[in-house]
Amino acid sequence: MSSFAPTNRRLLVLIGSGPGIGVATASLFASKGFSVALLREMPSDSRKTPAKVETFPVDAMDHAELKTALEAVHASLGPPEVVVYNAARVGFSQFGEFTPDELLDDFRINGVGIYVASVWAMPYLVELAATGGRGRHPSFLLSGSGINYSPLPPIFSLSMQKAAQSNLLKSLEQMYGPKGVHVARLDINGFVREDxxxxxxxxxxxxxxxLSQQDKDSWEHVVNVGDMDTLIKGMKAQGMM
Incomplete structure (x- = not known):
């Protein structure tokens, strides 16, 4: 399946990738010498994918399929050094009109998906922390958002899911931080645009x-890109709220 032979390479496992943050993160880590396992619904465009990036098609809404894909990553590329959970359905949800089934679908991606990913990743990250030596930084990172503490009614479902993810990260931090695994989230407070x-x-x-390169004595657990007040003002100005 893989064009790489399993080695002690530095590996990023990126779960959930669109043309924005996912591709940019994969490209940056590849440029720094990492191999990248990109888990996404559709195979990536080989014209835009760095040579060190390998795609594993998966529907993050299906927890069994996600677990199988993660096991395939390990069999093909070995254990991770960094895991970034970036899967989400980013879209509007109208209270009272958004159906219970749609809400469950969102939770399958955000809540169940990150749980499956963390259960898979933590044993490898803990082992790396114990044996990896200097220069290795076992990390479990989330593409989060300030809506986890400042929910926005037009995206109430995603706000709920981000709150659940943040809660889980705090548990992971308490359990695995002392074992040397950096658990952190990047709060993305705005609409991501190239321009x-x-x-x-x-x-x-x-x-x-x-975040992934921080030593334990300088770990940050929450970093912000953008500002929630600016996001809210912008949404109001555009009639979204």
Whole structure:
């Protein structure tokens, strides 16, 4: 399945990738010498994918399929050093009209998906922390958002899911931080756009990289890109709220 032979390479496992943050993060880590396992619904465009990036098609809404894909990553590329959970359905949800089934679908991606990913990843990250030596930084990172503590009614479902993810990360931090695993989230507070200096995908990728390279004595657990007040003002100005 793989064009790589399993080695002690530095590996990023990126779960959930679109043309924005996911591709930018994969490209940046690849440029830093990492191999990248990109888990996404559709195979990536080989014309835009760095040579060190390998795609594993998966529907993150299907927990069994996600677990199988993660096991395939390990069999093909070995254990991870960094895991970034970036899967989400980013879209509007109207209270009273958004159906219970749609709400469950969102939770399958955000809540169940990150649980499956963390259960898979933590044993490898703990082992790396114990044996990896200097220069290795076992990390479990989330592409989060300030809507986890400041929910927005037009995206109430995603706000709920981000709150659940944040809660789980706090548990993971308590359980695995003492064992040497850096657990952190990047709060993306705005609409990601290439033409926005603050909210560009490249900027988000750079923060993922920076978090992943922190030594234990300088760990940050929450980093912000963008500002919630600015996001809210912008949504009101555009009639979204």
């Amino acid at each position: 926005d200096e603050v909210m560009a995908p490249k900027r988000c990728a750079e923060q993922h990289w920076r």
